[in-house]
Each structure stands twice: as structure tokens, then as C-alpha cells.
Amino acid sequence: MEDFRAYVASRLDGLRRTAYLLCGDWHRADDLVSTALMKMYRHWRRVSMMDNIDAYARRTLLRTWLNERRRGWRREVPAGAELPDAAHGGHERGVTDRLTVVAALAELSPKRRAVIVLRYFSDLSVEQTAEILGCSTGTVKSQTARALEALRVRLAQDVSVGGQDR
Secondary structure, eight states: OHHHHHHHHHHHHHHHHHHHHHHSOHHHHHHHHHHHHHHHHHTHHHHTTSSOHHHHHHHHHHHHHHHHHHSSOOOOOOSSOOOOOOOSSSOHHHHHHHHHHHHHHHTSOHHHHHHHIIIIISOOOHHHHHHHHTSOHHHHHHHHHHHHHHHHHHHHHHHHHHOTTO
16 A cells, blocks of 8 residues: 555645635644545555546545535534734735635535635636536536635625725
């Protein structure tokens, strides 16, 4: 299974970032990646023979996330916890912008969020995204358009409410 270890070592950071964009929490992202990799490991002989192992890994990660969201229970969510101030080294705006985008992504439905992450973060084509999600290319296009519009509206509200000094 040395080839599995090599695959995981070369792809782990990318899978973690994708998982984070899907769920918005680094700890949950680690859990999702661990679960997805465990599923892949069980079938590694078959998986290692595939033409596009990365597509299979993304699909497994996405389905793991969607299955977790369908469960009746939810994980604990800290209430009233404030984020510490960003570092004073000029990175405050970048941190704030990233947190705003992650919060806006969290408000999207799971399918729309998955489409945005796969299309724009993983840089997949419409066809590849449709294959991973198990839907038509038209569905990917319409979900992408609706998700982008929802993000535009949400981010415009943030700018109009708290971002006049930018």
C-alpha cells in the first residue's frame, strides 16, 4: 500500500482545502478527508487502476460531506464565540474578506456550494462537475448561475452594511 501513502501525501493539502470550502470548518474538513480516504483505502486496488484517481477522490469527498449533512444530528456549534482580531501586519482585510466569503458560501444549499467549490476552486469543467455530482451539465450551469447570484447579493449586503470604509 505504499502507492496509497504516496497518493495521500501528494494530495492531502488539496483535499483538506476542498473539504474546508465545503464545510467551512478545519476540524470537520479533517474528519471529512479522513473518512473519504478510509473509503478509498478499502477499495484501493480497484481505485488505483482508474484513469482519474483525483476525480474519484473529489467525488468520494463530496459524497461524504453530503451524507454527513443529511444525518439527523448536527455537530456542536459554539455560540457567541468571537474571532480574535486579525494580525496587525496589514493582513486584516484579507482575513476579513476570506471569512466573509466562507460565511457566504455556508449560506448556500449543499448542491450549490458543491458546484461553486468544484467549478471555481477545483477548476473543473462543467462536464467534470456534472459527472461528480451525478447530474446534467444544464443543472450544473443553472446551479452555478444561481449560486453566484446569491453570493453577489450576500456580499453586496456585507459591503453596504459594514464595508463603507473599504
